[in-house]
Amino acid sequence: MGFQQSFKALSDPVRREILSLLRRGPxxxxxxxxxxxxxGATISHHLSVLRDAGxxxxxxxxxxxxxxxxxxVVDEILEWISALKGDVRNEKNQ
Structure with a gap:
């Protein structure tokens, strides 16, 4: 499961809304x-994409x-984004 699959899964607004719902718990x-x-079949498909993306x-x-x-996986993505943001900030200070 790489970032490419995760970001592709995150590109759909329905899948992002599903993730927001799951913030409350299972x-x-x-x-x-x-x-x-x-x-229900459409939701099942979205859940499969989210599961396959980890x-x-x-x-x-x-x-x-x-x-x-x-x-x-969410933490891994956030760490990568934070590091990317941090690198940009460090480059501006140089």
Missing amino acids: MAAGDIAAHFEVS LVLDDKQGKYIYYELNMS
Whole structure:
């Protein structure tokens, strides 16, 4: 899972909204879908893209699948962005 796959997943506004929902904690796929006016299959596709990019983790419990943010990948992306921002600032000071 590289940054390219993560940033591609983040490029879609529905997927970004799903990540915002998951900030509150794990949610079942059906509960996520209830927040959108698209089909369950569409939400399932978005969740698959987010999972494949490593941005969410899934946990099957009985007949439900719960999704949660994968904070280690989120932290890795944020660290890279912070380092990039820091490098730009250091270059300006030189």
